[in-house]
Amino acid sequence: MKIVYCPDHRLQHGRAELADGRLVPVFEHPGRLDAILEALHRRGFPEPVPPEDRGLAPITAVHEPAYVEFLQRAWHDWVAVHGPDGDALPLSWRAPGMREDREPEGIDGRLGYWSFDAGTPITAGTWAAASAAARVADTARMQVSAGARVAFALARPPGHHAGSRFYGGYCFLNGAAVAAQGFRDAGVARVAVLDVDYHHGNGTQQIFAGRADVFTVSLHADPSFSFPFFLGHADETEGGTHMNIPLPRGTDWLSYSAALETALARIERQDPGALVVSLGVDTWEGDPICSFALKTTDYRRIGRRIGALGLPTVIVMEGGYAVESLGANVAEFLEGFAER
Numbered sequence: 001m002k003i004v005y006c007p008d009h010r011l012q013h014g015r016a017e018l019a020d021g022r023l024v025p026v027f028e029h030p031g032r033l034d035a036i037l038e039a040l041h042r043r044g045f046p047e048p049v050p051p052e053d054r055g056l057a058p059i060t061a062v063h064e065p066a067y068v069e070f071l072q073r074a075w076h077d078w079v080a081v082h083g084p085d086g087d088a089l090p091l092s093w094r095a096p097g098m099r100e101d102r103e104p105e106g107i108d109g110r111l112g113y114w115s116f117d118a119g120t121p122i123t124a125g126t127w128a129a130a131s132a133a134a135r136v137a138d139t140a141r142m143q144v145s146a147g148a149r150v151a152f153a154l155a156r157p158p159g160h161h162a163g164s165r166f167y168g169g170y171c172f173l174n175g176a177a178v179a180a181q182g183f184r185d186a187g188v189a190r191v192a193v194l195d196v197d198y199h200h201g202n203g204t205q206q207i208f209a210g211r212a213d214v215f216t217v218s219l220h221a222d223p224s225f226s227f228p229f230f231l232g233h234a235d236e237t238e239g240g241t242h243m244n245i246p247l248p249r250g251t252d253w254l255s256y257s258a259a260l261e262t263a264l265a266r267i268e269r270q271d272p273g274a275l276v277v278s279l280g281v282d283t284w285e286g287d288p289i290c291s292f293a294l295k296t297t298d299y300r301r302i303g304r305r306i307g308a309l310g311l312p313t314v315i316v317m318e319g320g321y322a323v324e325s326l327g328a329n330v331a332e333f334l335e336g337f338a339e340r
């Protein structure tokens, strides 16, 4: 198994996020990857390799250039108005009946224009970290295109909530989408993306909506009670190119494994030449911001089952916030995947 990693993820470290009516320390922080790296090292996984830099092309293959330019400039523009002492956070969004066709000029309006939540701080290092994460996913995909059976993109900030022209849910650039599009551009006729993060992968769904060449499926907490709230229902099939499997609070292995079988059977019917997995382990029973009930040993079973598809696979790190068990949960998944 190839593991791709870049220490530039540290450059994204928000000061605070708004959660449950309070400003609290961010859940999505550099210590998450420290914990995973340490566990993989201790369990004898191969040492990670650094990403290659192929410039903006892999990013603009799935994100609009104007959005990418906004991300590159946002911190600079924020500091010019508000100074460097707080993170850049939006406070206003358009509602139905307001203008979608005019990007505001000031940074406060532009933050709202390009985002969908207030929980995703932009900092001095956000662009550097998010673009490094995209490069990690792109390089993992190149490793698989070059013949590796599986590569793990050990990256943050995560990506699956980021769409072609919006950020939110801790995500700025969609690494799973970069990898999937990379497979297409390398000549794989049909690619599948399987998202097993606790949260619905709304960005991935949006980016590939209606594309018969990239089939996407997401298993997640039902948006009727969980973030991102406004997408992720079972009736969103995107013309047969997408599948959502919303699940209730308290979902444990019994019901999760049945949903996983449904997703895998559907992927097999699509007959893809490559697979991208959005791996979130915030489905763990002790996650501080989620409500599923998977156990550490369940990740080995999930990994084994996905690995049994036998597809060339890129695994991209997404969520998971219980730092004390992140390493074990990810390692169990990867060991299970490689077990065949």
Ligand code: 6XA
Pocket (backbone or CB within 6 Å): 119, 158, 161, 169, 170, 197, 198, 199, 227, 280, 282, 318, 319, 320
């Ligand atoms: C709302 C929760 C953000 C969810 C982030 C996540 N602040 N997505 O783990 O997969």
Ligand code: ZN
Pocket (backbone or CB within 6 Å): 197, 198, 199, 280, 282, 318, 319, 320
């Ligand atoms: Zn998540």
